[in-house]
Amino acid sequence: MSRKEQIEETATALFKAKGYSATSMRDLANELGIEAASIYSHIKSKEEILQKVCFRMAREFFEATDAVDSPQASATERLTKAIAAHVKVMTQNTEASAVFLYEWRHLSEPYHSSFLSLRDKYEAHFRGIIRSGVESGEFKVPDVKFATMTVFSGLNWIHTWYKPEGKMTPSEIAENLTYMMLNGMKNN
Amino acid sequence: MSRKEQIEETATALFKAKGYSATSMRDLANELGIEAASIYSHIKSKEEILQKVCFRMAREFFEATDAVDSPQASATERLTKAIAAHVKVMTQNTEASAVFLYEWRHLSEPYHSSFLSLRDKYEAHFRGIIRSGVESGEFKVPDVKFATMTVFSGLNWIHTWYKPEGKMTPSEIAENLTYMMLNGMKNN
DNA sequence: CCTACCGATCGGTAGG
DNA sequence: CCTACCGATCGGTAGG
Numbered sequence: 001m002s003r004k005e006q007i008e009e010t011a012t013a014l015f016k017a018k019g020y021s022a023t024s025m026r027d028l029a030n031e032l033g034i035e036a037a038s039i040y041s042h043i044k045s046k047e048e049i050l051q052k053v054c055f056r057m058a059r060e061f062f063e064a065t066d067a068v069d070s071p072q073a074s075a076t077e078r079l080t081k082a083i084a085a086h087v088k089v090m091t092q093n094t095e096a097s098a099v100f101l102y103e104w105r106h107l108s109e110p111y112h113s114s115f116l117s118l119r120d121k122y123e124a125h126f127r128g129i130i131r132s133g134v135e136s137g138e139f140k141v142p143d144v145k146f147a148t149m150t151v152f153s154g155l156n157w158i159h160t161w162y163k164p165e166g167k168m169t170p171s172e173i174a175e176n177l178t179y180m181m182l183n184g185m186k187n188n
Numbered sequence: 189m190s191r192k193e194q195i196e197e198t199a200t201a202l203f204k205a206k207g208y209s210a211t212s213m214r215d216l217a218n219e220l221g222i223e224a225a226s227i228y229s230h231i232k233s234k235e236e237i238l239q240k241v242c243f244r245m246a247r248e249f250f251e252a253t254d255a256v257d258s259p260q261a262s263a264t265e266r267l268t269k270a271i272a273a274h275v276k277v278m279t280q281n282t283e284a285s286a287v288f289l290y291e292w293r294h295l296s297e298p299y300h301s302s303f304l305s306l307r308d309k310y311e312a313h314f315r316g317i318i319r320s321g322v323e324s325g326e327f328k329v330p331d332v333k334f335a336t337m338t339v340f341s342g343l344n345w346i347h348t349w350y351k352p353e354g355k356m357t358p359s360e361i362a363e364n365l366t367y368m369m370l371n372g373m374k375n376n
Numbered sequence: 377c378c379t380a381c382c383g384a385t386c387g388g389t390a391g392g
Numbered sequence: 393c394c395t396a397c398c399g400a401t402c403g404g405t406a407g408g
Contacts, residue, residue, distance in 0.1 A: 021209035022294065025387060037388080038393045046387065076374075102290065106210065130373070140375035142364035146356070150368050153345030154338050161337055168334070176330035180338050184372035185318070186264075187328035213403060225404080226377045234403065378408085385402070392394085 004042045011049045016098040020050055020106045050103060051111050057100035058118045064089045075133025084174040086155050091170040097159050151181050192230045199237045204286040208238055208294045239299050245288035246306045252277045263321025272362040274343050279358040285347050339369050
């Protein structure tokens with residue numbers, strides 16, 4: 001791993017733990033065992049690290065869900081696979097995912113706006129799947145947008161409790177979340 | 189509204205918008221139209237504001253859900269009412285709720301620990317309802333803790349999109365969320 | 377509620 | 393990658 005990658009990974013962990021604003025370059029340097037000024041031999045600015053993490057994660061989520069999508073499949077199958085892909089990316093990048101979810105607001109323009117439009121586009125992918133399921137009669141939801149947000153909420157809360165050494169594997173998490181979202185808790 | 193309350197409300201809005209760390213006392217003073225030093229006539233420290241907001245919201249959530257709970261009712265009814273109470277508090281305090289959800293980590297000890305144990309206790313209330321529903325045969329879930337976290341995720345994501353002028357009222361939101369959590373999206 | 381100010385820390389640069 | 397340092401800003405205090 002290059003020093004640059006090491007800086008980004010360490011910074012990501014700190015950004016998740018303390019938040020972007022509360023993380024100083026001296027905190028980061030301390031964690032790396034070097035002086036703060038030395039970091040600037042490898043990166044241009046503190047925000048550059050945040051940009052890299054946010055946009056890399058956006059790309060990872062896109063690629064993972066695109067790779068498993070097949071337009072001719074049922075909405076149920078498409079949603080199941082999209083959830084599994086999202087959970088996989090998230091559990092493999094817990095810290096970067098948290099930064100992607102909560103620290104993007106510290107991006108300056110034009111990064112802030114372009115990040116938001118990427119995120120909207122990603123949500124639209126899920127919204128499209130759910131809408132097509134409603135149209136085909138597979139799904140029945142109060143409101144497509146509301147249902148999409150609820151699915152996302154379940155997906156995006158995972159990083160708050162997931163631990164690699166926990167009893168649930170990523171694919172079990174995906175399976176359970178899909179079950180909850182499709183069938184609910186009621187015992188029929 | 190007293191000046192002190194005005195300071196807390198303005199700070200809450202800034203803490204939500206920019207995050208606790210990125211909000212300076214000068215930002216706050218500017219928003220209030222006074223000098224930063226003047227704020228200290230009313231409050232002791234920046235963190236004191238955060239403490240007030242976090243613990244006040246914890247109390248509000250507890251009181252609201254306790255008030256509607258009845259141990260002899262069915263788990264379905266208890267969960268329905270708890271969700272409605274939570275959504276009501278959240279939609280009536282969108283900014284304070286966001287601070288409650290994301291900024292508590294900037295609390296110093298012993299506030300940090302005691303906040304976390306309050307939050308655990310609150311989650312335990314929901315977990316208890318879901319567990320009793322599983323025991324009575326009303327619910328069927330992959331895992332009680334997982335189901336509780338998923339319900340919470342839906343509850344706690346609301347503040348990211350809720351707008352008082354939006355088309356969904358708080359009670360409709362609660363109704364729709366309850367429907368999704370109990371029945372899922374599948375069209376039976 | 378203001379002026380005047382404090383020591384500490386911030387992100388970052390120059391020069392080696 | 394370090395030493396030495398910059399101007400800006402931080403939370404907060406003294407004194408009125």
